[in-house]
Amino acid sequence: MNEQTFTDLARRDAERHLLAAVDESDNSRRAVMYLADFFSGNRDVFITLLSIIPQPSEDYFESEEERFRWLEEKKRLMEQKLAEYREILLDAGFDESRINVRLSVRHCTSIGDAILEEQEKLRCCIVVVGRRGISHSEEFVFGSTSSRILHHAKNCAVMVVE
Amino acid sequence: MQTPDGWSREAVRTLIAERLGPDRVPQKFRLITDTSDFFRVEYDDVVLLGDTPYLIKGYEKEGRFGLDDQPKYWVRRAVELTTGQTRIIKLVFHEEFETTVGEVAIKCFRSPKKEARILDLVREHRNFMHGRWVLDSAGNNVRILEFIHGRRYDEVVVEYGTDHYDYLHNFFPAVLDQYIELVQAIKFLHDHGEKHGDIRRDHILLDRDLNRNRWIDFDYNYLHGESMFGFDLHGLGNILIFLTGRGDLLVPDLYYHQRETFDRLWGEDLNISYKNRVANLQKIYPYIPNSLNLILLHFSFGANIFYETTDQMLDDLAGARADVRQLTGR
Numbered sequence: 001m002n003e004q005t006f007t008d009l010a011r012r013d014a015e016r017h018l019l020a021a022v023d024e025s026d027n028s029r030r031a032v033m034y035l036a037d038f039f040s041g042n043r044d045v046f047i048t049l050l051s052i053i054p055q056p057s058e059d060y061f062e063s064e065e066e067r068f069r070w071l072e073e074k075k076r077l078m079e080q081k082l083a084e085y086r087e088i089l090l091d092a093g094f095d096e097s098r099i100n101v102r103l104s105v106r107h108c109t110s111i112g113d114a115i116l117e118e119q120e121k122l123r124c125c126i127v128v129v130g131r132r133g134i135s136h137s138e139e140f141v142f143g144s145t146s147s148r149i150l151h152h153a154k155n156c157a158v159m160v161v162e
Numbered sequence: 163m164q165t166p167d168g169w170s171r172e173a174v175r176t177l178i179a180e181r182l183g184p185d186r187v188p189q190k191f192r193l194i195t196d197t198s199d200f201f202r203v204e205y206d207d208v209v210l211l212g213d214t215p216y217l218i219k220g221y222e223k224e225g226r227f228g229l230d231d232q233p234k235y236w237v238r239r240a241v242e243l244t245t246g247q248t249r250i251i252k253l254v255f256h257e258e259f260e261t262t263v264g265e266v267a268i269k270c271f272r273s274p275k276k277e278a279r280i281l282d283l284v285r286e287h288r289n290f291m292h293g294r295w296v297l298d299s300a301g302n303n304v305r306i307l308e309f310i311h312g313r314r315y316d317e318v319v320v321e322y323g324t325d326h327y328d329y330l331h332n333f334f335p336a337v338l339d340q341y342i343e344l345v346q347a348i349k350f351l352h353d354h355g356e357k358h359g360d361i362r363r364d365h366i367l368l369d370r371d372l373n374r375n376r377w378i379d380f381d382y383n384y385l386h387g388e389s390m391f392g393f394d395l396h397g398l399g400n401i402l403i404f405l406t407g408r409g410d411l412l413v414p415d416l417y418y419h420q421r422e423t424f425d426r427l428w429g430e431d432l433n434i435s436y437k438n439r440v441a442n443l444q445k446i447y448p449y450i451p452n453s454l455n456l457i458l459l460h461f462s463f464g465a466n467i468f469y470e471t472t473d474q475m476l477d478d479l480a481g482a483r484a485d486v487r488q489l490t491g492r
Binding site: 057058059060062109110111112135136137138139140141142143144145147148 | 256263264265266268271273275276355383385386387388389390392393396434435463465468470
């Protein structure tokens with residue numbers, strides 16, 4: 001399947017399209033390994049590996065150049081990670097044509113909401129995320145992306161990999 | 163000598179004499195247009211910002227991290243020589259540090275740009291400090307703030323009433339109205355995609371000229387996670403606990419002075435961020451309405467659900483305000 005047919009939404013509606021929302025963390029790697037282990041035998045499963053980098057506020061940097069450099073480095077590292085995750089899926093037997101990689105740098109107040117927007121756009125039937133296992137206090141201050149997705153997802157299943 | 167802004171030393175000297183009296187003209191002073199090194203801006207120097215000269219006075223202080231009166235060398239009191247008004251001049255100081263709330267580490271940044279942006283946003287808002295910003299000759303974003311005459315709101319509130327019962331029944335209804343107004347002000351920021359960044363009770367001043375509370379010091383930003391406003395909401399919760407309790411109820415104090423009350427407390431009754439403070443105040447003051455106490459419990463260690471937005475909190479506050487009215491008749 002080529003890029004064009006992969007993005008053919010009508011066709012994908014009839015197939016099983018999983019959205020794996022990942023970052024550079026170990027729990028994301030575990031989620032990808034879980035998918036590799038669990039779904040590599042299914043020939044009609046497609047996976048989009050999605051990573052969202054929130055546009056960093058200008059407030060965190062002394063200059064625009066510094067912000068640009070930070071963002072470029074972050075993109076470079078994430079592209080590297082996405083390539084690694086893709087390799088994990090390929091090694092497990094996924095066909096190249098069944099893997100899509102997507103890196104999105106965007107303004108967002110909630111990464112969870114941004115992931116669900118992508119899910120809706122791509123019409124994925126399952127959203128897969130790793131779980132950081134944060135403390136009660138951390139969730140209080142920072143919130144939890146997996147909790148947000150669990151509570152707000154519509155028209156899809158949510159898989160949280162511990 | 164004349165600066166690029168057209169001010170000669172003699173003209174500045176004349177202006178100081180006009181505004182403050184001839185005996186207040188410093189023998190020696192420097193005319194500064196580049197404030198990059200704020201340590202070099204000294205008492206009685208004149209800083210030229212835009213087309214306005216400012217006679218620099220002392221620096222401001224702030225209690226932080228448990229230490230009182232830490233000097234803020236980049237924040238200077240000054241006299242605006244064109245008007246004679248007192249101003250607070252905030253010079254550029256980029257700072258990045260980690261603060262911990264409970265065991266949670268939060269990465270914070272001091273950002274002059276952020277404060278300047280918010281000053282523009284809240285220009286017409288009654289519950290924020292006001293001011294303007296200019297770029298000095300080196301491009302530093304310097305904020306020029308109107309001086310607020312008044313005291314810290316928390317220090318005013320703890321003086322209300324003879325005891326907690328008197329406070330809650332006779333003073334707290336007005337305090338709660340003022341608090342709700344302050345939360346609405348933070349909602350205004352959040353609705354515009356901005357955080358306050360450093361919500362603490364000593365960042366609310368009761369302006370005695372205008373008789374209203376005003377948020378100050380919004381130059382911090384923090385690296386947020388999923389919940390962009392979580393840290394701001396955490397600050398709002400701590401302030402509500404303080405206002406409801408007429409001060410913080412500290413566990414050691416209860417242990418030594420109210421042992422029976424202490425024995426009734428569980429870990430889940432404590433503040434989620436500061437485990438030496440009680441959040442479940444109804445256990446100490448049983449007349450606190452349930453609806454109000456339920457809001458406080460959102461900030462307790464036993465909470466299973468947290469506020470994500472000021473709207474959610476304001477909804478609950480409206481219910482609590484109605485119950486406080488029913489209880490107190492006010």
